[in-house]
Structures are given as C-alpha cells and as structure tokens.
Amino acid sequence: MQLVLENISVNFKGLSEPALQIDHLDIANGAVVGLTGASGSGKSTFINIISGLARPQKGVVRWGEQVINQLSETAADRWRGQHIGLIMQDFYLFDGLPALENILLPLRLAGGADKQAAIRAHELLERVGLKRPDQPVQLMSRGEMQRVAIARALLRKPAIIIADEPTASLDKENGASVGSLILELAVQEKCTTIIASHDDRLTSRLARNINLSAGRIISDV
C-alpha cells in the first residue's frame, strides 16, 4: 500500500501562511524515508496528519484506499493503533515497569495482550538486543530505553513506522546503533518508515529524504 498526500493545506490561527502545504506526495510501500527541515518547517505537522492525530483543512491523506483524514477521532485512534508504530525522542516509557511490561502495556490496555503477543514481545526484546529485559526501565541507559520503545512500536506488526527524532536524546554511539537498529528492523518487518530527524548521520543513510522549509517540500531526493 502507498501513503499518498494530495492538495494538503494545514493552517493554524495566527499564522499567515500554512504550516504545511503539499500538492502531491507519495511514499511507496516499504520505503524508508527521511523527513528533514529546520525547526518550525512543518515536520511535526506532517507526522500528525499522516498518523491521524490532526486533520488538514484541505486535501486528502490516504493509506491504500483508506482516507485517514475522514476518520472520526475514535476510528483514527483505532487505525493508528493497528497500523502505526511510533518511536519518539523521549521514549514515553512507564517507570517502575520492566521492558516486557512496557512493550505489552498498550496492547493490555486495549484488551489484546494474548499469549501470541507475549511471545512476539520476547522475540522483539531479543532482536533489539536487550540483555536484561526484567530490569525496570528507569534503571536502563537511554539507549536501552529507546530499544524498549522500538520493540513496543513493532509489537503489533505495524505497516508504518514513524520515528520522530529517534536519536536526538542519545549520545553519538547510542544514536548510531539505535539508528542502525531502526533501519534494520524496518527492512526486516517490511514497514513503510518515516524518520523525522536532524541527525545527518542517520538521514544520509536513507535512499530518500523529503526536506521541508516553511511548510513546503523544497527537495525530495
């Protein structure tokens, strides 16, 4: 399935120009794409509309046949849970819970954490290279925390991974290994992957980078 944006315009009160304006963009199934641009260029706005967290005033955001911006809020939440794995700069883990429990928690809350999910969570913990999965997450290094968050994002086999500055709060070494891990897993899991990042060492490894400035695509190579 393809992710397609058509005639998109996102406006905020108080801004004279749209925060995001895209005539046409498509991202092929399984592509791993960087989203770059200075602060305020529209990266978060882009992420919010493709994940159904916000709606453009104009235009269409489509995943296959599904028009994401026409879903109700509840349907968009459900769609996001089923289709998108989110990896954020600051991890958003629950202190006091070990890695395994953090990975399973969103699914538990949604009432879907069965035996298969637990098996998948264990497998993902191994694949992200966590040596002490029983350790409470607040005692882990930041690199380990991001590995837990990556495993959590992949638990439900999402079609799309969105990583928002996944290496920005890590030191150089951890940033490099976490970046590599995301790229490896994206390919292994055949996820369409969008990585918003200021980290040139990460984005320079991607076959395609979409560069935004003042809400518009200024290069796409």
Ligand SMILES: Nc1ncnc2c1ncn2[C@@H]1O[C@H](COP(=O)(O)OP(=O)(O)OP(=O)(O)O)[C@@H](O)[C@H]1O
């Ligand atoms: N809720 C809002 N209300 C008003 N203006 C907003 C709102 N959200 C974003 N903006 C504006 O829209 C523009 C794009 O913001 P956005 O957060 O998408 O940029 P960004 O590239 O993600 O920046 P950063 O790298 O700093 O996170 C900016 O001018 C920002 O101030």
